[in-house]
Amino acid sequence: MNRTIGLAHLSALHLSPPDLVEAAADAGFTSVGIRVHPATRSETQYPMAAGSFMSAQTIERLAGTGLSVRDIEVFTLDGHRGRKEWEPVLEAGAALGAGILNVIGADPDPARLTDSLAALVDDAAQYGIRPSIEPISYQPLDSVPAAGLLVDRTGCGIMLDSLHFVRAGSQIEDLKALPSGAVTVIQLCDGPAATPVLPVPHRMPLGQEVNGSARQIESRAKRLAPGEGVFPLREILAALPDAPISVEVPDVWAVEAGGTAAHLKHLHTAADTLIGSHLQTEMESTS
Template identity: 35%
Template sequence: MSQRIISLAALTVLELSPPEMVEVAARAGYSHVGLRLEPATPQEKHFPLVSDADLRRQTVARLRDTGIQVFDVEILRLKPETRVSDFAAILAVGAEFGASELLVAGNDPDEQRLTENFAALCDLSAQYGLHPHLEFMPWTDARDLVQAMRIVENAGRENGCVLVDAFHFNRSGSRLEDLRRLPASRTHYVQLCDVAGPRPDDMDEILRQARNERRFPGDGDCDLLGLLRNLPADLPLSLEIPTLGLLEQGVSALERAQLAIDKTWALLTHL
């Protein structure tokens, strides 16, 4: 088996500070981590890497000591009022950590403006060596794979990419036949988790599951092998698997990170 990049996503162990997360990733056998430079919601626990220089220094030191690398940084939201130039400080920190990928959400119902802002973000990100990945999520304004592909193609930037997350792929009703049309150059990683049960009718319930109740690969109903077989071979994997129930039961971040990577390696043996 080739040594595929496997990165620990922040949402899997969101209670950890960045230095703690790096330590857990190293102990569990990951090669990379994803750092959350901007919180996804106002409510979530957040460690302000962009504004806290001391925390950045601690994180860089832990990265150096463990050999773990930063793969992606998140999460930038493109909203109607967004001024892309305001993201420069965040992108600079991402580059400082050596990240190559940037996770982006589309939160603007005007698709033309969303596309233009994504193009502008690609232009700004290119100065920092980053590839913006538009992640489709069914409750956002990039709802599914087809729409995300259209926005990225219409933006027309070489470094513009689409991020496929197994949860959102399933819950948005996206199709493998559409995934086959995604050029290999348009995605540099995939977010992996499993999903249990049929797609709820209620979007609030889908959102709750996305943030709190995903499954480890092989523990749900998602056709993860079908998904991976229709993506470039050995595409880096970011394991984004929030499991609030396990956290509340006292299962440690290290144990959860270990379960995630062990079950991922087991899945990959079937490819």
């Protein structure tokens, strides 16, 4: 199956949404994910409320480039946030034409998380958006099997981040056990077998927190392009043949050294090469 390649905002979070659209189009991507709500407490927020100047500018750039917004991010369910907080996020996503909301399960109470997510799913349906929980290796909701239970109980989707899939110890068999269509996006990246020991960047895009955590530094500041590490990416693609792809590879050092345009072009080339080789292998195995 031919797959189009989208770009996750985290790959170039220092770019505002309208600038991200332009840069993604120049690099060859066909869609983008856009951050309309902060992921960490210290993070600066782009003014992307529905009807804002930046939202309108982003919509204009989308029309001019032909790109679409596949997903928006990120809403954290922590046991305290509810409808009052998520309603503006859904409105911002609907204005952009997004169909997916990236959700983080940070609530340590599984029952409360399930109830909150179910309410969010119901509200989001009015906007044509499907909340999709992302298992994150350093959050309470960290594994594919746990996310699969939430799909069954709430009707949410799953955003599968290949980094956290590996770091949380999930298995390919876990993907095969999911309901059909559960994974709404594969966030594609690569990495070494073990979490690397990295210095804390002297500056993080939008002031993101890393808290001195090796996993958070890797996740938010230094990933590898698809095909440059040891993650089972071809096996993931084979297990999820219909899931859209969004390349999520932040690398603050690469951007500082070579610039954003070169970084994004490299990511598109790497993803295209990986997907092309996977498709060729699939064709040969069925011929």
